[in-house]
Amino acid sequence: MYEKLAGMTGTALTSAEEFHKVYKLEVVVIPTNKPMIRKDAPDKIFQTEQGKFKAVVRELKQRHQTGQPVLVGTISIEKNERLSALLKKEGIPHQVLNAKHHEREAEIIAQAGRKGSVTIATNMAGRGVDIVLGGNPPDKREAEEVKKLGGLFVLGTERHEARRIDDQLRGRSGRQGDPGESQFFVSLEDDLMRIFGSDRIKNLMGTFGIPEDQPIENKMVSRALESAQAKIEGMNFDARKYILEYDDVMNRQRDTIYSRRKQILFGDNEFIEKTVRDMLDENQQKLFSQKKEEIGAEKYMQILKRLLLQTIDMFWIDHLEVMEYMRSSVGLRAYGQQDPLVEYKNEALRLFKELEAAIRANISQLALRVEAAPRITAYPTQEIHKSARMLGVNSSSSSAPANLPKSFMKRGNKVGRNDPCPCGALKPNGEPVKYKHCHGKNI
Numbered sequence: 001m002y003e004k005l006a007g008m009t010g011t012a013l014t015s016a017e018e019f020h021k022v023y024k025l026e027v028v029v030i031p032t033n034k035p036m037i038r039k040d041a042p043d044k045i046f047q048t049e050q051g052k053f054k055a056v057v058r059e060l061k062q063r064h065q066t067g068q069p070v071l072v073g074t075i076s077i078e079k080n081e082r083l084s085a086l087l088k089k090e091g092i093p094h095q096v097l098n099a100k101h102h103e104r105e106a107e108i109i110a111q112a113g114r115k116g117s118v119t120i121a122t123n124m125a126g127r128g129v130d131i132v133l134g135g136n137p138p139d140k141r142e143a144e145e146v147k148k149l150g151g152l153f154v155l156g157t158e159r160h161e162a163r164r165i166d167d168q169l170r171g172r173s174g175r176q177g178d179p180g181e182s183q184f185f186v187s188l189e190d191d192l193m194r195i196f197g198s199d200r201i202k203n204l205m206g207t208f209g210i211p212e213d214q215p216i217e218n219k220m221v222s223r224a225l226e227s228a229q230a231k232i233e234g235m236n237f238d239a240r241k242y243i244l245e246y247d248d249v250m251n252r253q254r255d256t257i258y259s260r261r262k263q264i265l266f267g268d269n270e271f272i273e274k275t276v277r278d279m280l281d282e283n284q285q286k287l288f289s290q291k292k293e294e295i296g297a298e299k300y301m302q303i304l305k306r307l308l309l310q311t312i313d314m315f316w317i318d319h320l321e322v323m324e325y326m327r328s329s330v331g332l333r334a335y336g337q338q339d340p341l342v343e344y345k346n347e348a349l350r351l352f353k354e355l356e357a358a359i360r361a362n363i364s365q366l367a368l369r370v371e372a373a374p375r376i377t378a379y380p381t382q383e384i385h386k387s388a389r390m391l392g393v394n395s396s397s398s399s400a401p402a403n404l405p406k407s408f409m410k411r412g413n414k415v416g417r418n419d420p421c422p423c424g425a426l427k428p429n430g431e432p433v434k435y436k437h438c439h440g441k442n443i
């Protein structure tokens with residue numbers, strides 16, 4: 001919808017194909033401000049998840065003893081808390097971030113670069129906060145010590161479905177030319193490998209008698225991981241593209257309605273009159289001319305403008321609800337060998353035509369029922385006394401009665417919708433007729 005569209009992110013390169021196909025946007029890589037010297041080690045692959053976590057704890061214990069700060073990335077709160085329990089058993093002090101205590105997360109993550117610190121975080125926790133080596137506020141002496149130890153070590157406990165999220169985790173380390181390291185610990189029982197990986201790899205590891213907490217570096221496993229991530233990214237892209245095709249149908253309808261609404265909102269009296277007349281038949285045209293003369297052209301057109309806008313808004317809101325319901329149910333037509341998207345487009349067109357017809361019918365009826373009755377803003381003295389007598393209230397002829405019901409006086413002598421009508425009309429049972437049902441019904 002915009003003539004120009006652009007954005008900046010550190011992880012767009014892996015989604016370059018989607019940006020090009022959906023938005024016709026090219027992805028340009030901007031060189032880093034300072035050379036990137038972070039070491040990205042190859043993945044360590046384990047046979048079981050239990051063996052992987054044993055190795056993670058062993059690695060963290062060793063790094064903590066040297067004083068190198070470590071940031072551990074987990075894919076879920078459950079894995080986050082499981083690893084925290086294992087570290088407590090080993091007596092390794094650590095901080096946990098899992099989006100449960102978001103008010104403190106910025107403070108915790110800011111100190112993740114302090115010497116000897118161990119921080120466990122989900123991929124959502126503490127994002128947008130710069131990790132300064134040596135802690136925050138910066139301490140030059142401590143920062144130099146941490147740099148000598150190799151900078152911040154980022155340990156990923158599992159590969160994510162999208163490479164972009166893995167890149168975000170790695171990118172917490174080695175910022176602005178700082179030293180750093182990153183490595184992922186992967187098991188063949190991880191969701192990604194379990195669903196898309198090959199059982200043959202696991203069987204081979206079992207055949208060779210490799211212990212569950214002993215890692216291997218195997219090109220075949222690494223390729224399987226990359227292939228699994230590529231498959232999932234492709235599936236997610238297809239799902240988003242499919243949703244976009246559904247949204248395009250609604251966008252076209254939205255553009256039509258909003259452009260029409262904008263024309264009415266800023267249109268002059270001639271445009272309003274032409275718009276309404278186009279909705280009327282020959283017999284209604286005569287009544288329209290009479291109404292225009294009776295009420296006055298300027299006033300009538302202002303009333304019609306409000307009427308048009310309110311009618312369009314009311315029917316459009318109902319139409320959105322119907323479209324939402326239809327979208328959720330149209331998928332069932334796939335069972336009848338019909339393409340749900342094609343069916344959605346056909347139904348959407350039919351419903352939009354019905355919407356336009358309903359708006360026209362409503363306007364053609366209401367435009368001719370507008371009344372020219374003046375708004376009564378205060379009770380004439382004789383009407384006050386007539387209403388007072390009708391209600392059995394004593395009043396004098398010189399001023400408004402002191403003991404009139406509060407509803408008469410509380411609006412500064414203006415008629416309220418639920419007040420008795422000042423004309424003195426009565427129901428068959430003798431009760432006064434409310435203003436909204438009498439002279440105020442068309443206001």
